[in-house]
Structure formats: structure tokens, C-alpha cells
Amino acid sequence: MDDAQLEIIMPLIMYGGEAKSNAIEAIAAAKVGDFDKAQEKLDAAGKAIVEAHHGQTDLLTKAANGEEVPLNIYMVHAQDHLMTGIAFVDLAKEIVELYKVIN
Known part of the structure; x- marks a missing residue:
């Protein structure tokens, strides 16, 4: 894996994790009203998911243009x-709405 691939893969991991963390914090905030x-x-x-999608789109574009995008454990992890x-974001939206109904 070269540095260019790593520069695309790592933000997928970071932004995916950031989205999950924010979703969990949203549920916790809704729980206390x-x-x-x-x-x-x-x-x-949502913003983190959009940022992650940019990296994913870059990879898909490369593949569509005939560039080899090797599959490796980092790609799977990302x-x-x-x-x-x-x-998590999709479920958090629903859970927040449920807490609104309960309160």
C-alpha cells in the first residue's frame, strides 16, 4: 500500500469513528432531555459521514478509471x-426521536 492510498483510507477510519462517537453522544444527550x-x-x-464519503468516492473513481485499488486489511477496516x-447515525436519529416522544 502506498502513501496515496493511506491518505484516503485513514480518513475513512477517522471520520467513520467520529460519526459513531457523535451518534452515541447524541443518544446520551437525548436521554437526559x-x-x-x-x-x-x-x-x-452527518458531517463526518460526508467527509468519509469523499474518501470513498475517491477510491471508487480511481477504480472506475481503471486504476488498481488493492484490497487489504486497512481497506476492509476503513x-x-x-x-x-x-x-449508528441512522439508529441515533431514531432513538433521539423516541426520546422526544417519551419526554
Whole structure:
């Protein structure tokens, strides 16, 4: 793996993890009734997902242009972080809404 690939893969890992962390913090804020903070954290999580998608789009574009994009454990790990982050954000949105109904 070269430095160019690493520069794309590492942000996927970082932003995917950031999205997940913000989603968890959104749920915690909603649990105590702080819905403004919950929304702030959901917004931050959404921005992190968008940033991660930029890296993923770069990889897909390279592959579409015929460049070899080797599959390795870092790539698998990066995609896992991104998909986990997306799932957490989607679930956090629903859980925050449920807390609003309960309160």
C-alpha cells in the first residue's frame, strides 16, 4: 500500500469513528432531555459521514478509471468503520426521536 492510498483510507477510519462517537453522544444527550445538544451531535455525525464519503468516492473513481485499488486489511477496516458509523447515525436519529416522544 502506498502513501496515496493511506491518505484516503485513514480518513475513512477517522471520520467513520467520529460519526459513531457523535451518534452515541447524541443518544446520551437525548436521554437526559438535551435535544439541542443531541441535534448538534447528529449534525456533527452527518458531517463526518460526508467527509468519509469523499474518501470513498475517491477510491471508487480511481477504480472506475481503471486504476488498481488493492484490497487489504486497512481497506476492509476503513469500510467497516464507515458502515458502522452510518448505521449508528441512522439508529441515533431514531432513538433521539423516541426520546422526544417519551419526554
